[in-house]
Amino acid sequence: MKINRKKTRRINVGSVPIGDGAPVAIQSMTTTDTRDIEATVSQIESLATVGCEIIRLAVVDMEAAEAVGKIRLRSPIPIVADIHFDYHLALKVLDGAIDAVRINPGNIGNQNKVRAIVDRCRDRGIPIRIGVNAGSLENDLLERYGHPTPEAMVESALGHVHLLEKENFHDIKISLKASNVPDTIDAYTLMSERCDYPLHIGVSEAGPLLSGTVKSSVGLGYLLANGIGDTIRVSLAADPAEEVKVAWGILKSLGLRSRGVNIIACPTCGRLEIDVVGIAQRVEERLAHISETMDVSILGCVVNGIGEGKEADLGIAGGQGVGIYFENGEVVKKIKDVEIEEFIIAKVEERVEKMRKEGIDPNANPLKNGLPMHPAMGGAR
Known part of the structure; x- marks a missing residue:
């Protein structure tokens, strides 16, 4: 649109x-x-x-x-x-x-x-x-x-x-x-x-x-x-x-502005095997201080999770005691489900630190779904 x-x-x-x-x-x-x-x-x-x-x-x-x-x-x-x-x-x-x-x-x-x-x-x-x-x-x-x-x-x-x-x-x-x-x-x-x-x-x-x-x-x-x-x-x-x-x-x-971490999380259903609701809420709160634009997926189905979150910068698909960590739609490693929250926060902060060191404009990244973006993003003045 x-x-x-x-x-x-x-x-x-x-x-x-x-x-x-x-x-x-x-x-x-x-x-x-x-x-x-x-x-x-x-x-x-x-x-x-x-x-x-x-x-x-x-x-x-x-x-x-x-x-x-x-x-x-x-x-x-x-x-x-x-x-x-x-x-x-x-x-x-x-x-x-x-x-x-x-x-x-x-x-x-x-x-x-x-x-x-x-x-x-x-x-x-x-x-x-x-x-x-x-x-x-x-x-x-x-x-x-x-x-x-x-x-x-x-x-x-x-x-x-x-x-x-x-x-x-x-x-x-x-x-x-x-x-x-x-x-x-x-x-x-x-x-x-x-x-x-x-x-x-x-x-x-x-x-x-x-x-x-x-x-x-x-x-x-x-x-x-x-x-x-x-x-x-x-x-x-x-x-x-x-x-x-x-x-x-x-x-x-609406794709009119971009700022901060955008959490992509699946809705609740009977197939969930990790606490998607709790993890997503806590991660969103703990990353609220970040102004850099980033999409983070937290999904509860290992089978479909990566596909649903493939447009995200990084994310987790969890189930049956394990979490699959992926970046840009590609599987990187498996982690224990109890480590998901701390792991994903650490990865986001690691990526933000890298963006800042490399001088990447934190709010000028276009959304991956093709929505039109104004060239002055985030805290534009």
Whole structure:
């Protein structure tokens, strides 16, 4: 399948390009109190380690606004300040180090207040994200449409866009999120037809880890497969690190990005003679720190395992007390089944060390199934 991404305008959030064919960037949001600088920096660093590329911070008052600039100076990734209603907070964060602001111009106040923010953003080259959520639409739109329809969300967003365009400002990206997957898909599809601004896609308030992952994967996967989306956030009621991991999983499954170890494991069945589920889960967790691209198979059937995992860089097919270790589809040696977990981890780390010594680009390896890959992979900036 070839994904033809829609051509959108290019903006830059710090060092991360958004739109116009740039790799789909992964975002999350801190759960710490922004006023707690140490805790917030620590969480940002942890999220960057698992592949977060842009982070958003809630700016609830002037103390938080003052903290943002200090946090940005220590952050390894660009920061977006999330601001509602009070334009003074936007002006404050724009006085310091910041990479983007998220506002709804319509709830900031009169056009003079919007102009003050736009002028400051223009002077500093800072883009603005317009964020529309189904749960917070303007009353007049709700009265006219009856409920938060995709059409109402798009009209709201375009109204906010118009306020910025009146000031001749175009460094904009747009989000239109709903917790309902079909509405989210329809809203982004309609917006994609109506403008060429880059789109930040997500399913709002998707839910806990399991159900939220399903909803986000279906909604964002559909949009991305149809070429819609320049940056994404998976919104989960869970540790934000899980948001980043799921986002990477969605992009990797579509062949849009590549990062880290991809575990290929067979489903459970009555023929399994090794603990495929336990081994696969533990290996994935223990190798989560690796950013180099690699396919690793952990399969429970010696007869079919090598064939099923032949596209992997390396792997194990286990059964009847023995594991068959293979590389690039070729059998290398037999090992005891009790050694499988430690053996496969050691082999992965050995290969990663070799890649680093030889200066091999860790994230530019094309997927072996022929899916199209963007030339800038992984932590591309």
